[in-house]
Amino acid sequence: MSSTTDHKVIINALYDDDDVLLKGVKDVRAKGYHVEEVYSPFPVHGLDHAMGLAPTRIGTAAFFYGLLGLSTAIAITYWMMIVDWPMNIGGKPSFTWGYNMPAFVPIMFELTVFFAAHLMVWTFFFRNGIYPGRKRLNPDPRTTDDKFLMEVELTGDREELMTLLKETGAIEISEKTDQNA
């Protein structure tokens, strides 16, 4: 079949220590190989930098989500408490939003945080393609326990890459099989 020729060949290297993995990623990339993906049971500090991933833009998104939450809070407090159903609470001015603003600050704060936090999580799920019923991408279940796995695209000589991976301290090296996922 033609599929074997235009397929990228992916080599999986398994590590049992995050520091060794981090150094491995750096060494492999320094030799000009492309690290496709790394699976880890916990966030490894500095790994994104070592893999050469583009900086996350979630911070910018969070700012605008927060702004959206703030605007929503202003709109709903204005609509509910001033326009639609003004109530006299402790003699506070119920006919102008501006003078009553201090009373609404907790709502403004909470909705800003609520929108920023929730939308950030949903954005994260969306961008990472995480949703119920998703077919798993993780090639080795042990990476959810105490092992780390690096996927390297094979370019050039196979033996050379294998030796390199061995040298970086990989405890297991194999070729990725279920490529059609």
Place this chain on the structure above:
Amino acid sequence: MFEFTGRLKTLSYILILIGIISVGASFFTGRGHDEAHHGHEGTEHHEADGHHTEGHGDAHHGKDEHHAEDQHKADHGGSHHDDHHNSEYFEEHKDNFNYHKSASRATPDNNHYHRTMAEAHVDKEHLHHQMANKPWANLLVNNFFFLAIALGALFFLAIQYAAQAGWATLILRVMEAMSQFLVIPVMIMLLLVVTGVYHIGDNHLWHWMQEGIMDPESPHYDEIIAGKEGYLNGPFYLLRTLIYLIGWVGAAMLLRRMSLKMDRGGDVAAQWKKMRNLSAGFLVFFAVTSSTSAWDWIMSIDTHWFSTLFGWYTFAGIFVSSLTVLTLIIIYLKSKGYLEDVNENHIHDLGKFMFAFSIFWTYLWFSQFMLIWYSNIPEEVTYYMARFGEYKGLFFLMLAINFVFPVLVLMSRNTKRNYGFLVTAGIFIIIGHWLDVYIMVMPGTVGSLWSIGLVSIGTFLGFAGLFILVVFRSLAKAPLVSKNHPMLLESKYHHI
């Protein structure tokens, strides 16, 4: 090793000179007022009121005279009200009044508490005190602001040891040097307290110190203030200030000495542990005294008023101004090629502190404000009424500088790693928190007679010069990095 020479040293001497001239001038012209005022003794209140603008040579008072007078009248109840003034005052604030009426808010006029309390004082005497207070209040504002910077650095230093923090080891010497300044503002504070308690030099900063105010037989008698005599009395007040002096300055000096001893080798680990214990003890002491000192020196100016959050609110201001100055000094040293091991991660962390504690300050400010605003109880709300009256513009400007500005400028990771942004934000935070102290002190001491002019700025510069001189001299006395510190390596490889 840092050397303190050249332009910076000259600059600090020039600044100190400016400060001395400013303080001297403020007391000299203040005395001039005093004599002028005594010359008018026995004349009607209206005349006295009129003349308080004469001697000032300050455009602000001329411009605001009418307003100030109205405010003053309103403050001191109905005895001097006449129809003309009443109607004029009403016209000017018509919208406000209608609004106040409909919203049943407290105003100087409908606030019974505000009025009856104020009536107890003789107007003329009160005004005289406010005028005499101007140089003292100016000194208190600037002195407290710089005390805050040194004290905050000492607190931060103690936190590093008590928490066994590694990241900051490279910048501990800067904190130490800043905390060495503490002795000067605390001594000046002691001077202010002594002159206040013993009525020297027309110092009326703290209203409760007035003679006879706790004596039921006296015309000055004030029942509420008399009820606070157990805490607010001369001897105890002096004693507390002395305790702060000994505790704070003692801790600063001991920590410094131990840190220098560490440089000479020996049993470094034991030394470090001793510093940790001392820091932990100091933090307990500081937890209590940071609140009580804020009550004593600042909150007791508005003696009737109280706020349970005041100590923390003041502390937040202390800490954020101090962190800002710390960052600025480190950036200065780095720009001169010192502290080469301090990398952008340390700077980033300091930026985070500036950002976080600006928000923390706002949180406490708002917590204090909103409870008082919402409950609208006359005895509590007087504090903010004074600040929404004469000080409205300054008040909101201060809030914008201290909250909106740092939040927007320092929110991004990149700006926290950029010297330009940090310095810009830092300068604004310093101005903002100076204004915060100003607004804490001024309404209760000089009332409507406030002005930010050459004297205030000159005094600020003088203190800044003194601060630079002491801090950079301390920096030059020892290596900038404590070479034997057990956590030095961790700090060198600090990475976030």
